[in-house]
Amino acid sequence: MFMLVNCSNCRTPLQLPPGARSIRCAICQAVTQIADARNAPPPSHSHATPPPPGPPAPPSPYSHAPPGPLPNSHGRKKAVIVGISYRYSRHELKGCLNDAKCMKYLLMNKFQFPEASIIMLTEAETDPYKIPTKHNMRMALYWLVQGCQPGDSLVFHYSGHGSRQRNYNGDEVDGYDETLCPLDFETQGMIVDDEINASIVRPLPHGVRLHAIIDACHSGTVLDLPFLCRMDRSGKYVWEDHRPRSGVWKGSNGGEVISFSGCDDDQTSADTSALSKITSTGAMTFCFIQAIERGHGTTYGSILNAMRTAIRDAGGSGLDLGGSVVTSLLTMLVSGGSLSSGGFRQEPQLTACQPFDVYAKPFSL
Template identity: 50%
Template structure:
């Protein structure tokens, strides 16, 4: 193992001298060229030049969070659409990326027997990735966790459905949308004939025991079916039984190297209104997702950690390469006994394995198409 000091933008491999960007969430990383393991000795990734260098990232984050919570509380009292559309009433700097929006949802289920420890970390890591790598603006990222003080930012069933409306509202060609969920997922027997396996998949809001889960049918209706031409949606779902949680028509079989038809036997249309919907799920519908502390030192979802590591280490990665890289990271963590199944699913007799799943509203060329948010 070699050691490298981060200057916030690049590090150099001591073996092949390749320049690369540091992975801000990791204590060590592999060189993408020679696979040399590099120990990272600092974690003070340089802040954007617009941020006062004397102010810590934590202080800035807390300050901006307080401002967002204050403004959202005010707007929620005056409008049924409590989340403002990005681009309206914002600064000129904000308008540089008016078409990038994200909903990041992490559910911990605090003080429950099925509490999860890594979901808030997942949201924080995803937010940093969107801000630093893909040019998202803070004002265009809606975070729902139990740590939020604004009651409208808690990951309840109603708030998540409201966030879906905010995400999709007034979209125009060129917009890029992201929905990220880290939490529990469940399966339910279905009776309307639109599931090949006979089960609906769902995500579990914090109040799912009283208000119910959010079914794949609900998610599809909310953010897939209305998606207009020229708009791309990426859903990243780190939960058990999440393989087809968006009910998209096509699922990629990485072992066979081909797309599988997932269109419902009932003939119901599950595609978009001309846009492109892509979903990366933690595991197949019959599988469990896992948490791990192997990658960041703190508990987080194995899917989220492997996704972030793959995207950071390999800029310009294709979708097929991304799936392979994610699987390699999860397999390595599994071999080192660092995976823990998400607790709720232990009550259901599901297969304990995890392979990331790619589903899509159309059959894209994953060998050539580069991943971009």
């Protein structure tokens, strides 16, 4: 049975394995010694030379806010970008690493996110803390909201496998929990929407904005937000109430949380591998970036409508990016700039903590 101890440095609760006498904090890397008077050795008066210290652990990117200028009057910008290809496995995806690269490029060049304030978790990273394992994804999400202040703008982008599993506590309208699949999900398990909600939604204080862009299967309500914008093909919409019958509040602590996802909870998401024999991207990420670059990023409704139209009517030059801040990267990654003819059977979704007029509310990151 595990016991909880607080880190001696940052006070983060840690699970101590049975019999362990010390534990290293995954957040700040401090080692906490566990005192046990019953098993403590008798005091020694010898002057033996202590053993030399071992090699220092590599620094963790999650121990503090990334370096950079002090927050300005508009607050800080921080982002966590996850792209998982599951390479060399039967679950391999083609476009997720490209999605991560494109999203980072967009955030830096279109929305002025400092590069030092963006944590990338992909299999291409050499830093062991930035491989998209379940543990590293959890720590990155913790870092994203840690110390946030009014005026801050946070972004979580995920491109990878999504799934769902039966819900037994009655807090899901459709009876299923939605999940994200870390690189090691087959051995360590998936990250369930309840945990995502508890990690980055409910702690968010007033004045902080969080946008999630989730390009995965079954991702419609993967942040467990209370309201879903149900939009038809004409662009008309209604807000569905997804608050659990248990009465548990799944919104924030006053902050604003809005999520774009690749498809409804019962749908799957596609990539654009039909475009090119060289490489591909996720269809949802591609359409999200295109909507912004084509001038449809003025409101949340215009973005969602443009994304749904592009995916539904994909073909020909439907996704030609034209001249834009990310054109050079996307056209290099996706030859031709359009989805395969015939479209995809997925409908991007919008969820939020509170209903709002999607065609009146300005979009900004």
